[in-house]
Amino acid sequence: MxxxxxxxxxxxxxxxxxxxxxxxxxxxxxxxxxxxxxxxxxxxxxxxxxxxxxxxxxxxxxxxxxxxxxxxxxxxxxxxxxxxxxxxxxxxxxxxxxxxxxxxxxxxxxxxxxxxxxxxxxxxxxxxxxxxxxxxxxxxxxxxxxxTAGWQAARLDHLNEVTGRPDPATARAELQNLMTNIVELADECLLLAGVEQGSPLRAPAGTRAGTKVWSVYEDAVRAACYWYLHEGANGELTAKDVASHAFRDSKRWTPEREAAFANIVNKSFTEAVKVNDVEILMRGPLLWHVGSVIADAHTSEPWIGLPAGGLGLLGTVDTTAVRGVLVIENKDTFEQICQRTDVYDRWLCVWGKGYASRPLVAFLSGFAELPIAAWCDLDADGVGIINNLSVRLGRSVEPVCMGVEFWRTGPYRRQTPSELERGRARATTLAAEGPLGLRALAEAIAPSGEGREQESMYDDVLPTLSKVLSSLES
Known part of the structure; x- marks a missing residue:
């Protein structure tokens, strides 16, 4: 590739x-x-x-x-x-x-x-x-x-940069005062204090925010100050609450502000604050340039969250080192894989959250030249998720570790009679019309409707997952 x-x-x-x-x-x-x-x-x-x-x-x-x-x-x-x-x-x-x-x-x-x-x-x-x-x-x-949409969202930030407003010394001193006594921002405060007097207004070198633009950096730090002072780590603050107290010129979060703030507090945006928007969680060798901010999906721990609302904005995604994309159905399984460097060093791992949303499909459609694989539960819905994704992408999605031999060994998930009936009906349909590589699994599920969850397969799958994915790269 x-x-x-x-x-x-x-x-x-x-x-x-x-x-x-x-x-x-x-x-x-x-x-x-x-x-x-x-x-x-x-x-x-x-x-x-x-x-x-x-x-x-x-x-x-x-x-x-x-x-x-x-x-x-x-x-x-x-x-x-x-x-x-x-x-x-x-x-x-x-x-x-x-x-x-x-x-x-x-x-x-x-x-x-x-x-x-x-x-x-x-x-x-x-x-x-x-x-x-x-x-x-x-x-x-x-x-x-x-x-463009991305520049429209951040034009005022860059307009301030071009016009040289506000005064550099005053702006830096004000932001330093805000960070005083906030232990979590002590390193950012030291970086800002070390900027040479008379320097143009730029974010200090080495900032966790991942941007050089002062206005984006300032807003991200102001938001982080409010977040830390009001116990944002407990997940109770809303995005609007933080914005209304932190931003002076606007109550609106831009993709740049979201990414820089998330970098500083070392959490995905939707983990840090309550929002109406959703995120695509991922980990792997991918760099996302959104405005002046760089977000690294490889080094971010435990993963990085890409806001679905930002997918319509102009961004540049560097996938030079990506060898394939792995979509994982379950959150716990995604977290397990995000700890395995042998997987995410080469493959971009994405949490699918069950049936893929439109933003996720739009994201995956950009990887036309790379293999896309999926690991889902071994049940009718798992087969249906891959079938649905294949149809909407208009291409083959390779099932990973979803053979009949894995399903037969169990254990099976406890289900109600109505859930088993639904599984039988859905598996019967997919055995005839589903992806060719999964029809045997659907046929095995159809008589009983039983399903096996990914979590019961960790010992069998995770140690060899990297080798399985490598076989798909050619």
Whole structure:
């Protein structure tokens, strides 16, 4: 498997189709279909592929009258283009909804097109264009520019960075005072105290927050101060409560703030505070760049939580060292595997929480070139989870350690008569229609409906799991 890095996995191009426009765009900019609004269907449908975001006519053909221009790849996350002046950057970051092309021409004059392409290739902006077929090819006309979702969420943070507000010495002293006498933040306080006088306002080197941007660092530290002072470790604080007391300019958590705060308190965001959003828990050789913050799924203990609400935002995921993705049904089993370096050094381990939600399916769909495996309970629902995931991803999901020989040895889970009846009916269907590699298991389950849980298989499976996964890498 070749090393690679996934770009736009959670972002603007998800669910779209690339539109080839030869000769009209720079080599590092691509055109994509304009997405239709997402349907408000349930997150956990048992069957059916992820919602199609491509506009089509009545015959199912792709309609291309407009395109969005996006970067084809980015070398770094959330880096403002160096070719633009401070005045231009302030104007761009002040964009609340969109900027019409006529306004861009007024601002940039004869530099309008190259400056706009710099914003696109940096991942800052999306440009909407109309496309008209001509005798010689296509006519491309820009209509308006908007910030990408990730930049829109954090634009005020970066606007403050560009304008140099507030005063560095005053801001650092104020934050140091907040951290005084908070034992858990003593190391952060020392780092801040060691910053040389007269230095620009940046997060101190070595901070656990994982960001260099001061505004993100400041908000994360303020949130951590409130969290520690109000016994946040007991899990009773809500995200809104922390935000309302910690943030001065907003009560809203951005993906950057969430990731930096989680890094500082060394807990996943939903473990630290009560939230309405959910997270995808994972551990393995993956780096997530969200805004100015870097989250490391390999070194984070016991795992890292990726907010499902942030999956729609532009992020860069480095999967250079990932050799495959293992989806685990049960939380306890996931925790056990997260302790095995022989597994998570090479494979990205993800907690599936039973039937996969739409955000998890969207996440997994970005790993088209890597094997995806799943270890579930040896029961009808375990087979159904893999069948459901295979259908929605449109590809094979390899079952791991789910052979009939494991099921026959038991012990079986205690179930009610109605649960056994449901298992018999479901297993009978899956024996005929389920994944080929699991039909024998479903056929064995069908007469009784009995199921075996993963937890009873640790001694047999965990010592050899790494070798089993390695066999799937080719």
């Amino acid at each position: 070749n090393a690679h890095s996934l770009e736009f996995l959670f972002g603007e191009s998800a669910g779209r189709i690339e539109v080839p426009l030869p000769g009209l765009l720079p080599p590092d900019v691509k055109a994509f279909t304009v997405p239709k609004p997402r349907a408000d269907d349930d997150d956990e449908l048992e069957l059916g592929a992820p919602a199609d975001r491509v506009r089509r006519d009545r015959k199912g053909r792709v309609k291309v009258r407009q395109v969005d221009l996006l970067a084809s790849s980015r070398s770094s996350s959330f880096a403002l283009p160096a070719t633009l002046t401070k005045r231009d950057l302030v104007w761009v970051l002040s964009t609340k909804t969109e900027r019409r092309w006529s306004g861009l021409v007024t601002q940039f004059e004869d530099r309008a097109w190259p400056s706009t392409m710099d914003l696109v290739r940096s991942g800052v902006a999306v440009v909407r264009c109309t496309v008209t077929a001509t005798k010689t090819g296509f006519d491309l006309r820009p209509q308006h520019l908007r910030l």
